[in-house]
Amino acid sequence: MTLNLHNYINYLFKIDSKQKLNKELLKIYEESKEFSNNYKDPYYICSNEELLGIFNTSWSGSQDEPSNSLIHYAISLYWFEAISFELYRSVLQELESHESLSPVILVVSYWMFWKKKRRAGKSSRYSFYSFLELIRKIGLRPLEFQDFIKYTKELFPNLKLSEKEIEIGNDLSRIIKNIQERPQYLEEFSSSISSDTMKLLDFYIDYEILSELAYFKVKNISNNIELDKKTSISDFQKIVEEEYKSRKMKIVPTTIDPVLEPHLSNFDPKTVAMEDLASLPKEQMKEFASITAYSSPKSAHKIRISFLGGGNIGNMGILVQHDNNAVLLDFGMSVANYSTPRWHPSLKYVKAVLVTHAHLDHTGGLPYLIRPENGKRWYATQSTKILTEKLLHSTSSILRSNGISKKNATPFQNAYLSNSNIVNLFNVYNPLKVNETIEVSPGFEVTPYSASHIYGSVSYKLDVYGTTILFTxxxxxxxSELFAGAKLPTDCDVTIFDGTYYDRKIEETDPNTVILQAAETCERLIIPAFSVGRTQEMIKRLERLRVSTKKSVKTTGLSADVSKSMGLKAKFDIVKNLTNDNFEKGDIVVTGHGMLQGGTARKLIDETSSDENTGILICGYQAPNTLGFSLKNSHPVALKKYNQKVFTAHISGHSSSEALNEFIDDLSGKKVMVHTPDDSVLRVDHKNLIIPKYNQEIVLKNKI
Ligand SMILES: [Zn+2]
Ligand SMILES: [Zn+2]
Known part of the structure; x- marks a missing residue:
């Protein structure tokens, strides 16, 4: 028997008494050819100084690395409390500085430590978290959770981590990966990170990102907490924990950002005499003040652009004000957490809302904002109107099927529960035509340009008394398969543009290769796709790649409805009730929900979960906490349940990084980037881009 770490450690774990161990140790030591003659005696427990001496000699001599046996010896000595924690720490640190501290040694050390603690009756809880705490205490580099699991399994096959434990660890790794790869979604991620996890992230993540994350985390819990981003992490943590405790909740809640109703409904500010104003409650005074501020003669020559949401991908909402008039560009919701753009006092007085396209991150807030009684109207192309109607009704039924009723709905969700409310919205719709200019509000001339994103999508050019603003x-x-690519004006005074792929090169395999491979290797294929846009793009592409001639391409539900009403010209069939029973060999089904949170795609994936010959091709953006996201990122819990083959292909309705760069270079005015990675902190800005924060205002001087 040689001194083999694996055997040795396994063996140590089987031993109960010191005497027995020593006897066994003797056997091992005698059999070990590597072990120095000086230390043959297993009963000899050296002092800390002596041990350090051994290590020093071993490392300073001809040998570059300390021998494994010495390391094992140090570990076992520590286990028997023969050396202090400090010495143990210095041994491990020394090993690390020699780069001989393998993850194996770290994991062994941990389990030794844990075993020792347990023997002392101190703590029976072991976890990856306590492992991290131990190595934090020692001051070593952290270890990936996956490696921790791997080595634990190798070294101690009988040691079982609980499922919960594994799930938490995997979540941690996933969060770290996500944050590192997609810092632009920090705000979305922040809602799914527990306070416990937050504490451990600083091991892996840059301080800058971490403080942004903490900021969002606090903002998630309550919008009423005042803070600025310079607050230290520990203060953030305290605030989070206090809030957490005060609510006695297990999970830090994700709040829905409410659009608060203003208190000015009872009077028209323009008709109120100054004397009456003085008697207004303070809160109403504040709101009134902000309305009068920009209508004063001094500010009449200014145009103000306020960003109420949409800096990140989510709840788009941009307010453009001039004199006593204002228009609103989009009013969406974040699909990740149902939040809407922030409230702004002037929203009350906006009459015209310009909607760029039907996606919910641009339209989802409309049922809440536009009511029959408040005199607002909205503008969009006919296709956008048709698609918005379908998407809002489908959101309404999703909420209902998730058990949201009038009793438990937030005011925002409530707007979706009343059918007449959505129907009313379409009574105040006004059509717009591409390339035709109209005046939507005094002084606001609008020209829509085709945006090549989805059916009906447009960019808007606003001309406000000679000052031009383009919102893409x-x-x-x-x-793309469906559109020619947008040709937009580049000479506006301000261009507010969609920066989804700014500086984000997609390095996945060519999507066509993946599609062909998935179609060839799977008997049946499910392609979850957004009903509006991706489904039709995918059906077209399947035809161009000649997949449709060999396979039978099918769609259903809202995807089918949209494909039909938009007159999609391609080879595909519409099936009414698609289930596992009529989902046949040779079928390719393209249908929603694109992130697998429901819909036919989810139903089919659940029904075929045990079939390894069925494939799933994920092709769009997946928000965190969705099944699509878990499958795309190979979450073990998801992989355990779903045995299908998973493929991912990148297909997008947004400008590629290269095309976007060209567009930005051509722009002559101010360049404002929205719908984008919010990581201005991390990036050296070389193109003079403005990346607005929520509620930030850009003020322009009117030319006339
Ligand atoms: Zn969109
Ligand atoms: Zn969008």
């Missing part, structure tokens, strides 16, 4: 909405400057 979501747009693609690249050619």
């Amino acid at each position: 909405g979501d747009f693609s400057a690249d050619k």
